[in-house]
Amino acid sequence: MQQPAEKLYLEDLCIGQRFTSETYVMDTARIKEFAAEFDPQPFHLDEVAAQTSVFKTLVASGWHTAAVTMRLLVNSGLPFANGLIGFGGEISWPRPTHPGDILHVESEIIEITPSRSKPNQGVVKVQAITLNQKGETVYQMRAKLLLFKRTVDVG
Amino acid sequence: MQQPAEKLYLEDLCIGQRFTSETYVMDTARIKEFAAEFDPQPFHLDEVAAQTSVFKTLVASGWHTAAVTMRLLVNSGLPFANGLIGFGGEISWPRPTHPGDILHVESEIIEITPSRSKPNQGVVKVQAITLNQKGETVYQMRAKLLLFKRTVDVG
Numbered sequence: 001m002q003q004p005a006e007k008l009y010l011e012d013l014c015i016g017q018r019f020t021s022e023t024y025v026m027d028t029a030r031i032k033e034f035a036a037e038f039d040p041q042p043f044h045l046d047e048v049a050a051q052t053s054v055f056k057t058l059v060a061s062g063w064h065t066a067a068v069t070m071r072l073l074v075n076s077g078l079p080f081a082n083g084l085i086g087f088g089g090e091i092s093w094p095r096p097t098h099p100g101d102i103l104h105v106e107s108e109i110i111e112i113t114p115s116r117s118k119p120n121q122g123v124v125k126v127q128a129i130t131l132n133q134k135g136e137t138v139y140q141m142r143a144k145l146l147l148f149k150r151t152v153d154v155g
Numbered sequence: 156m157q158q159p160a161e162k163l164y165l166e167d168l169c170i171g172q173r174f175t176s177e178t179y180v181m182d183t184a185r186i187k188e189f190a191a192e193f194d195p196q197p198f199h200l201d202e203v204a205a206q207t208s209v210f211k212t213l214v215a216s217g218w219h220t221a222a223v224t225m226r227l228l229v230n231s232g233l234p235f236a237n238g239l240i241g242f243g244g245e246i247s248w249p250r251p252t253h254p255g256d257i258l259h260v261e262s263e264i265i266e267i268t269p270s271r272s273k274p275n276q277g278v279v280k281v282q283a284i285t286l287n288q289k290g291e292t293v294y295q296m297r298a299k300l301l302l303f304k305r306t307v308d309v310g
Contacts, residue, residue, distance in 0.1 A: 038222035041239065063221060067189075074196060084196065
């Protein structure tokens with residue numbers, strides 16, 4: 001949960017700016033618990049049942065990988081001063097996440113659109129790629145986030 | 156966890172086919188727990204801190220809403236015989252989910268693409284809209300899913 005010292009505002013960002021998160025280990029028990037609550041399918045719940053699935057082995061729910069990615073972004077991956085407030089975006093899972101996988105997220109600012117109506121706001125599009133310990137992409141997201149300018153105290 | 160009696164295969168689906176899930180109540184404690192693990196931001200964790208955020212009140216993590224949507228789809232929303240295996244898609248959160256909200260998911264088949272190389276497979280694009288008890292959309296997803304044809308036993 002180490003935080004970068006400086007938190008960034010809208011005017012601190014530029015296209016092509018990159019960020020790297022810390023790592024997170026996918027735990028088998030947590031994979032099964034998450035799946036039991038949110039994605040109760042055999043290939044997320046049980047090693048034996050997973051053998052006869054298209055995955056051939058136990059894999060994490062894609063939504064677990066997505067949630068872990070958010071954790072990594074919030075805690076270390078994107079040091080935005082007002083937090084990470086998303087409107088939505090595109091997501092994909094090029095390959096599954098497995099028990100024991102060590103994930104981290106590499107992000108890049110790909111678009112900055114200042115608000116026309118609200119001069120202290122803007123929408124920033126970020127590409128976040130979640131990689132496993134082999135450097136393989138397990139999850140990719142392009143998301144639009146709400147960013148604010150540094151408030152100047154006129155009091 | 157009531158399941159429709161009949162599970163559907165690729166050849167059972169048609170464009171415009173619609174499905175409705177059961178309901179799920181967003182619990183305050185679970186909203187905070189999910190956020191503490193995956194999206195630890197003040198507006199998801201604490202009612203008082205949320206008052207000074209852009210949301211003005213405690214709201215669920217968008218990833219919690221996404222995960223609950225998956226639960227609803229798996230358990231009752233999309234009765235696909237081989238389960239729900241997604242490649243990815245587009246997601247958005249038009250408005251936040253609040254404690255006590257009662258969610259359900261309305262889905263529609265919007266595209267069916269048979270595989271060129273694998274005759275027993277196809278990719279089905281589904282639009283899933285998650286609504287609260289007021290009929291407001293809190294989450295929308297267009298996702299591509301892997302579907303299989305009914306296997307004909309030639310033994």
